[in-house]
Amino acid sequence: MGEIKEAKATLIGGMKFEGWAGSGHTVMMDAEEVHGGEGAGFRPMELLLVGLAGCTAMDVISILRKKRQDVTGLEVRVRGERADEHPKVYKNIEIEYIVTGHDVEEKAVARAIELSTDKYCGATATLRHTAEIKISYKIVDGD
Amino acid sequence: MGEIKEAKATLIGGMKFEGWAGSGHTVMMDAEEVHGGEGAGFRPMELLLVGLAGCTAMDVISILRKKRQDVTGLEVRVRGERADEHPKVYKNIEIEYIVTGHDVEEKAVARAIELSTDKYCGATATLRHTAEIKISYKIVDGD
Numbered sequence A, B: 001m002g003e004i005k006e007a008k009a010t011l012i013g014g015m016k017f018e019g020w021a022g023s024g025h026t027v028m029m030d031a032e033e034v035h036g037g038e039g040a041g042f043r044p045m046e047l048l049l050v051g052l053a054g055c056t057a058m059d060v061i062s063i064l065r066k067k068r069q070d071v072t073g074l075e076v077r078v079r080g081e082r083a084d085e086h087p088k089v090y091k092n093i094e095i096e097y098i099v100t101g102h103d104v105e106e107k108a109v110a111r112a113i114e115l116s117t118d119k120y121c122g123a124t125a126t127l128r129h130t131a132e133i134k135i136s137y138k139i140v141d142g143d
Helices: A044-066 A106-120 A122-127 B044-066 B106-120 B122-127
Strands: A004-013 A016-021 A026-029 A070-082 A090-102 A132-141 B004-013 B016-021 B026-029 B070-082 B090-102 B132-141
Touching (some): A004 B044, A026 A044, A044 A070, A044 B016, A044 B026, A044 B122, B026 B044, B044 B090, B044 B106
Parallel strands (some): B090 B132
Antiparallel strands (some): A004 A016, A070 A090, A070 B004, B004 B016
16 A cells, blocks of 8 residues: 555634644645635645645755755745646746756756656656646756 | 736755745745655645635635624644655545534535535635545534
8 A cells, every 4th residue: 555645624713724634734724715715825726836845945955956066946936827727737837947056067957856746756757647737947057 | 818827936955945925925834854855834735725625714714704694713623644656646535624602503514515625715625626625523612
């Protein structure tokens, strides 16, 4: 049997739900004002993109460290365009990696992103079933 | 063009990343100790399940309220089993809905869940590409 992950959403009031996961952490979710919420938390569909950003970011930082690259910062920006029709899945996703460090090799960055995208990241592997995923990266010299 | 959602993961240190989304909210993500983290945040793949739970929970509560059901509580529990091999996508997902209220009609609950699952919930529509999704529900009388 594969690894089990657990999560939960519990109604707090209005459209506000507390999200919880098996690691013990919690996060607030809420609908937008136009959908009867108060905007007091993440929209649930945003969390798919946050998870995607974190998933591939962890892969990339691990691989770059294994490749002994002197990385001082990493930001992964994700932009998802939803379909017009329900269930409004993401149909286009752009992922931009901004790697900061000293003499970071472009080849290492490109390879790390490729390994995450094609092999390791479970979120990319899931979301690419509905979305065309476009990737770009930038390397910045600095602390 | 469809609705745009934005998200970001920013390295804080170690394997810790701050997740952010366009609604303005933030959440911490971290790897497990065995993967070089400190467990000080959500595992990114957990956020897919939290988003799924929240997405379908918001659909169901909206629909039950439209159907004038007297719902006092809603909890959506999700359990995902990942594949053994990379990229370890979810291959089985169980969703359990626990609806609390007064004289809540089973037919209304079943229909609300069906509408979310088959029509409205973008997270279900995404995750079902890799996972077989099993659904169950319980109706509890009470406040």
